[in-house]
Amino acid sequence: MDITPLVKSAIDARGRAYAPYSRFQVGAALETEDGRVFAGCNxxxxxxxxxxxxxxGAIAAMVMAGGRQIRRIVVCGGGDTACTPCGGCRQKIREFAVPQTPVTMVSANGSVILVRTLAELLPDSFGPENLA
Structure with missing residues (x-):
C-alpha cells in the first residue's frame, strides 16, 4: 500500500502544530478502513x-467524522530520530486499531525512520475486547 498521501498529510499537520513552549512540532495522519485520511498536530x-x-487530534477528527477503525497511522516529528507515540497515544490508537496495525514514523522531510506494529509498540495491550 502506498503511504505517500498519509506521509504528506502528517508533514502538513506538523507544519500547523502549535508548540511555542517545547518547539517540538509533531503531525500525525491516520487512514480508516474505508480509505479516509484524518490528521492532527500537537x-x-x-x-x-x-x-x-x-x-x-487525528483520532478525535476521525471519531467526529464517524470513523471507528484505524488501518494505519503515520507520525512525523523533527530530526532524524523516530518520534514514536507516547504511552497515552499508544493506548488511544489501540482503542481504534488492532495489534497488527502499522505505525510509521517519518522525518520532517518524509523519510521513513521506523515502522512498527501497534503490538510492538504496546505489547500485551488492553483493548475493548478485554471488557467483553
Whole structure:
C-alpha cells in the first residue's frame, strides 16, 4: 500500500502544530478502513503539559467524522530520530486499531525512520475486547 498521501498529510499537520513552549512540532495522519485520511498536530498551552498530542487530534477528527477503525497511522516529528507515540497515544490508537496495525514514523522531510506494529509498540495491550 502506498503511504505517500498519509506521509504528506502528517508533514502538513506538523507544519500547523502549535508548540511555542517545547518547539517540538509533531503531525500525525491516520487512514480508516474505508480509505479516509484524518490528521492532527500537537497543541500546547501555557499550563504545560496540558496540551494534546498529534495522534489524539487525528483520532478525535476521525471519531467526529464517524470513523471507528484505524488501518494505519503515520507520525512525523523533527530530526532524524523516530518520534514514536507516547504511552497515552499508544493506548488511544489501540482503542481504534488492532495489534497488527502499522505505525510509521517519518522525518520532517518524509523519510521513513521506523515502522512498527501497534503490538510492538504496546505489547500485551488492553483493548475493548478485554471488557467483553
Amino acid at each position: 497543541v500546547e498551552n501555557a499550563a504545560f503539559p496540558e496540551g494534546t498530542c498529534a495522534e489524539a
